[in-house]
Amino acid sequence: MSAELVSIAALLAIFVIGTVRAVNLGALAFVAAFAVGVGMLGMDASEVLAGFPAELFVILVGVTYLFAIARNNGTVEWLVQAAVRAVGGRVAAIPWVMFVISGVLVALGAVSPAAVAIIAPVGMVFAARYGINPLLMGLMVVHGSAAGNFSPLGVLGVVTSGVVERSGIPGDATGLFLSNVVFNVLLGLGVFFAFGGRKLLRAGRSDPDTDTAPGGARGVPRSPEPGGRPAGTGVATRLPETGAPPKTVPPTPALALDRDRAVTLLSMVAMVGGALVLDLDVGLMALTAAVVLTLLSPAQAKDAVGQISWGIVLLVCGIVTYSGLMQSVGTVDYLGDAISKLDAPLLAALLICYIAAVVSAFASTTGILGALIPLAVPLLATGQVGAVGLVAALSISSSVVDSSPFSTNGAIVVANAPEEKQAVVYRHLMKWGFGLVLAAPLVSWAGLTVLADW
Template sequence: MSEQLLSIFALLAIFLIGTLRAVNLGALALVASFAIGAAVLGMKTPDVLAGFPAELFVILVGVTYLFAIARNNGTVEYLVQAAVRLVGGRVAAIPWVMFTISCVLVSLGAVSPAAVAIIAPIGMTFAARYGINPLLMGLMVVHGSAAGNFSPIGVLGVVTNGVVDSSGIAGDPMVLFLSNLLFNVLLGVGIYLGFGGRHLMTGGRKGSYRAADEPPTALPRHPASGPPIATALATEPRITADSTVPEAEDLSLNRDRIVTLGSMVALVVGALVFGLDVGLMSLTAAVLLTLLAPSTAREAVGQINWSVVLLVCGIVTYVALMQEIGTVDYLGNAITKVDAPLLAALLICYIGAIVSAFASTTGILGALIPLAVPLLATGQVSAIGLVAALSISSSVVDSSPFSTNGAMVVANAPQEQQTMVYRQLMKWGFGLVLVAPLLSWGALTVLAGW
């Protein structure tokens, strides 16, 4: 058996064992990386761990650390109240506000994980406060960022269009951007209607996740603002038929919240304007806030979900090993030998979706777009359509909990809901792996007729 096939079977075994036994998938993936890399291929330990996503590790730890402090000192709650005021108190509009903000940030040049890292903690806290399905809020943030992915001035758009040009393929940046935008907007409509948005609009329930008369889940205590939020929420009246948020005592700005808000603004400016690393900036801000107010940051490190960090980093390390030994190229080259070009194009879209659910979308597109050149030479496959379909297939699956975006949603969900959110995101992500390539391929290469 070739090493490429061995790595594929090992990946399947990782998911099978992790499903049947209560073993962290990330730990299994690291063991598999060691077993295949060192024992089978004779690689040295530094080479086995070369694909460990240090940047992703820092982002997950730094952002969740900072926003744990922000929750503890009441800053996130203050931002939630500001979001409510922004839409006139209507809860039903908040998921779309988060979708739009994420889309705009990415369209203007923020990398998608940076936008999700900024917006997800606020959106997930809002969901917990008002009984909105956390899956609804998390997916709206993730697919909002995905909607802006291929803007001509966005990072992924610039990279993808550059690969297209260097490969001699006739692309169209605006078709790529608009087709991806429309795909994710339609997904957003489906997510909103399918995961509780209709109940938010009618006002009969706080959301599909929990009835209005059920007590909210416990939220962190804000030492600077008095009793736990959950205590205050338990006495709030139900949302009425006009779907507006009930009255609650407004939080005021104090020193800790002002400094935390300043740190968040610096995070946005640093990421969007100066291209600084979100994770390292978040860690810097968290350390400064800890020095300034130790009492509100005392438990923040413990609120980092280390099991999520282990899971995501372990899986990404293993997939990087698969890429290093040529598994992706092996699959891609095998598919290009298929006699039917349209079928081969569909299979390439599926490879992009499957691998990108665990690995870098940019890296996958850089590897697979050049492999499509022989298919396009036949004249039976639209170049514009295939590039757009492959790009959508490879990016829309970032809602998988094994990608940075999906992992940020899981890490920022209330602790008692994280297992549920993880499982639901896995179902959603792998559902998209099955459906998105077929839909985008059918619409953009079979029906569009460019």
């Protein structure tokens, strides 16, 4: 059996074993990388670990560390109150605010994981405080960032345009950007109404001055309804044994902006500026800010390291390391070359879109686009597939699946979800992400290559 087929078989085994037995998929992936790379392919350990995502590791650790301190010193609570005041207390608008801010950051040049790393932790606090489904909030942040991906100023937009130009393919940067925005806005609407948006619209307004939800109760979630979805805002409940009137939690007074909160906010602003203007690594900036805050107020940072999502770090880093091994042995090129030789160009285009979606759910979107767009050149030479449509379909297929918990964006969302809900968010993100792996290539291919040519 060839190295490419061995790597694919081992990947399937990882998911089967991880599903049947309660073993961290990341740990399984490290073992599989060692067994396949060293045991079967004769690689050195350094070659096996060459795909270890050091940058992603630092982002996950640094961001969750910083926002653990921000929660401890009240900065996140202050942000919650300020943002609710800014939208006039309309809780239903908050997920869309997160969507737009994430998209604008990415469209202006921030890499998508950087935007998600900055916005997702704040969004998750909103979710916990106002009874918003954390899955809704996380997906709105991820797809908001995805909407900005192919801006002419964005990293992916620049990279894709460069690959298209080098490959001699006709391009349309504006068309690519707008088609991606429309696709992700439609996904955002679907997410909003599928995961609790109707209840938020019915809930009305929260009081931004006292941080209370509609009805006078403090804006924290009630017990979830059957099926795991939050039941709405407020905590007014009726005692089942006595039938006593509803109890309400006293409102929380507005927080003052003290020294620690001001320094934390400045750190967050510096993260945004560093990512957008200086192209600095978000993870290293977050770690630097966390260390500075620890030196200023050791008591506020106590136990913050223990709040880092180490299980998620192991999970994602293991899977991405194994994905890097697959790329190093040529699995992606092997599949792409085989498909590009098919006699049916439209079918081959669809299959390449599927490869882009599947691999990008675990690996770098930028790397996948750089590898697969050139493979489309033989298909375009037949004249049966439109160049602009196929590039757009490939780009969308590879980017919208970043909601997978094995991608950087999805992993950041899971890592910043409330600890008691991380397992649920992880499972639902996996379903959503792999649902997009199945649906996004087909929809984008049909809309941008088949119907567009009619």
